[in-house]
């Protein structure tokens with residue numbers, strides 16, 4: 119049954135400080151006016167400084183969570199973030215195959231703090247079992263390098279990588295994010311037909327914890343509304359740029375982005391609350 123409002127399911131790990139993982143996804147879905155749901159794969163004790171410890175939930179319990187959602191409110195889109203083990207990936211692949219729902223993969227491997235969030239041997243399972251089911255895959259540069267066993271040093275390399283994730287690994291589309299480039303953060307999308315570039319200015323800020331989660335959650339939300347891949351990525355790029363620009367200055371390390379930053383664009387400074395405009399900030 120088609121719902122009256124768009125719905126999105128995030129399957130991912132947690133961030134108790136609220137900037138990444140499931141928490142970032144739900145905040146983003148809400149900002150995009152999509153009803154957000156979540157299935158937790160791993161509970162992560164982390165903050166803006168790093169990861170302290172991780173508890174993977176048992177496979178039968180992840181399966182129960184998935185069944186509860188899928189048997190009751192079938193989402194218009196499914197997004198996965200942190201999936202740490204091959205067993206979790208195999209379970210999720212089965213669920214995705216049983217439904218024809220657009221599937222967004224953020225292939226989370228390593229947190230900004232450098233902590234590993236995916237088992238080394240699960241990387242091959244990701245390629246073998248999940249990538250081919252994706253409507254779009256959203257790797258950052260190090261993740262695209264792992265997926266393709268190649269080096270990415272330029273926008274041209276990103277273009278080749280995005281194309282290869284589609285033609286060789288079987289996803290319908292791929293966007294290679296440019297956050298790890300040292301200069302302009304250019305994201306490169308290959309939608310199965312052509313290449314598209316999305317760029318913004320680079321903010322000299324350390325508050326980029328959860329940018330990838332937030333960005334892919336916007337793409338998922340827009341796909342749930344029926345937008346095209348190209349429109350969805352374009353909206354995601356604007357949303358994340360605003361979220362980085364209007365930083366909250368929270369935490370002792372790499373702080374979270376501002377999920378309501380898009381609402382502050384154009385408002386006079388005195389109406390923005392306690393946020394920092396990274397454009398006028400001397401870092």
Ligand SMILES: Nc1ncnc2c1ncn2[C@@H]1O[C@H](COP(=O)(O)OP(=O)(O)OP(=O)(O)O)[C@@H](O)[C@H]1O
Pocket residue numbers: 138228229230257258259295296297298303304305318319320321322323326327328329330331332333355358359362
């Ligand atoms: N300093 C910055 N200024 C402007 N845009 C940025 C900056 N850093 C990242 N971005 C943009 O944010 C989005 C997410 O990219 P990024 O490469 O940071 O993802 P990520 O590494 O997966 O993030 P995370 O692992 O923290 O969730 C992309 O659109 C990227 O271009």
Ligand SMILES: Cc1ncc(CO)c(N)n1
Pocket residue numbers: 130131132133138139140162164199200226228229230235327328329330331
């Ligand atoms: C749970 C989780 N997912 C993704 C990331 C990457 O930002 C993170 N730090 N934590």
